[in-house]
Structure formats: structure tokens, C-alpha cells
Amino acid sequence: MSASAGPETAKGDELAPTSVRVSRADLVRYAGASGDFNPIHWSDRVAGEVGLPGVIAHGMLTMALAGRFVSAWAGGPAAVRGLGVRFTRPVVVPDDGTGATIELSGTVSGVDESDAGRVATVAVTAKFDGRTVLGRATAEVLLPS
């Protein structure tokens, strides 16, 4: 287990897994901060009309949480130089005062030299209800020298 990125970071290192709880209030707050006011992220009525099981989290919020998970390991957001995901499954956030829990884990899948320094590629797994919600999620982290 690797607590943080450093000069010794190598392929196969695992990031300490964490879980993040997302509530309806978090979705409203993210809507305001991001400017994404699509009602499927706050209205059960609209979510139902388009065939969703309920209000779902913004995909970009789930991606941001993956970014934050990597950033904490990387030693700060400025070290995260790349982030890519496929949105494979929605995260349904019930209005029950508890919300949804997203489980995050990650593994260093490679370390390469670049003009800017050593860059680690991290394969991130994000799960909700035991199932993956981000496909092929990877991050590029500039390692401290």
C-alpha cells in the first residue's frame, strides 16, 4: 500500500482505498458549483420520466471524486495532469438522508519518463453497490522528484 506518491513510486503500488458518501445535498451543491442544472440530478419526477430508477449523480461529480482520490495520493491537485473515464453505470442517490456510497481504489499501472518528469499512470476503480461506475478510469500523476 502506497500512502502517497514519491520518488519510489513503482508499477503495482496500490493507493489506500477510500469511500465517499454522496447525498442529495451534495448533488445540489455540485450543480451550483459546476453550473450543470440538468434536473435528472435533483428531480425524481424528471429522472423517472426519462427512465432512470431515481435521481443520479452527475457523471462529472463521480469523475471529480476519482480525481480527488488521486490528488490526495499525488500530494495535491496540481500533480494530477490527466484524468480519463467512461461513464458506464449511473450512481443512484436516494433522498433518504444517507445517499450513495462510492468505493474508490487505485493501482499504479506504469511509470514513464516525460519532459516534465516522471509520470505515474494510475488505474482507478470506482464502485457503487458493488458494481463499477467508471470504465477505463485512469489518471496521470506527475511524481515528486
Place this chain on the structure above:
Amino acid sequence: MVDRSLVGRTLPATAPYQVGRQKITEFALAIGEGDSVCLDVDAARAAGHPDVVAPPTFTIAFVLPAIESFLRDPEVGWDYAHMVHAEQAITLHRPVHAGDELATTIHVDDLRTRAGSHMLTLRCEVADGHGAPVATCKAVLVTKADEA
């Protein structure tokens, strides 16, 4: 009917988006990012940044509105109401920080249609006031295809 002649086209750059210190802080708090370089200008400067640093996905918060205004144009023929964000990649050529003035240029890289769906790939190049590249954001967007 989606205008297929758009593929390969580059749209005019947007007016610059001014990255505000409070907006970065608001965004960081909304995603639970508690790193002081996002929240406190003194901490950011002590760490060698010119101002507070934006979390990596902050760029999408100003890129998506540019995409929306493009795709809501009736001439484009895109069913925005049924659109799903399928993939997103962000490459930061440098961190974004408060004080940046960032213009976005959308490149229509690809459009595929199969099984009743359009899949559109947009590459959004974000540059600062000097024209230097700051971020490349690639979005894959899917919507219903109305054509037979």
C-alpha cells in the same frame, strides 16, 4: 438530422472564461477537495503557484457550457434533450489557477451512428491569454439518432 459536414470542423474560440478565486474554492468544496492550495491563496503561493489551483475537473465546468451552446444550435441537428455523456478525458498541460483567462476551441473530431445512436467526439482545446495550451478535454457524447 445531424449535420455531418461538421466533422473535421473547428469552431471559433469562445470569449475568455475568467477563472475566479471564489469559483475555484466553491468548486473544490463541492467535490470535497480540502487541499489548501485550492482554498487559500497564501498556501497556494507558498507551494509555488501564482494563485489558488483548480481541481483537474474544474475545466469541464466551463467547457461543457461551450459544448452546450454549440449542440443546442438547431442547425447542428443534435438531440440535446436525450444526450448522455459517455466518456470524458482531461489532459492538463499545466494546472489551472485563479486569474487565468481561458478560451475554448471546439474541434469536431468524429461522428459515428449505429444502433439508433449518434456518438460524437469533441476535442476542446483550452488556451490562456497568450495562446499557450492549458488543457485538452475530449468528450464523447451520445444521443438518439432520428434518421433511419
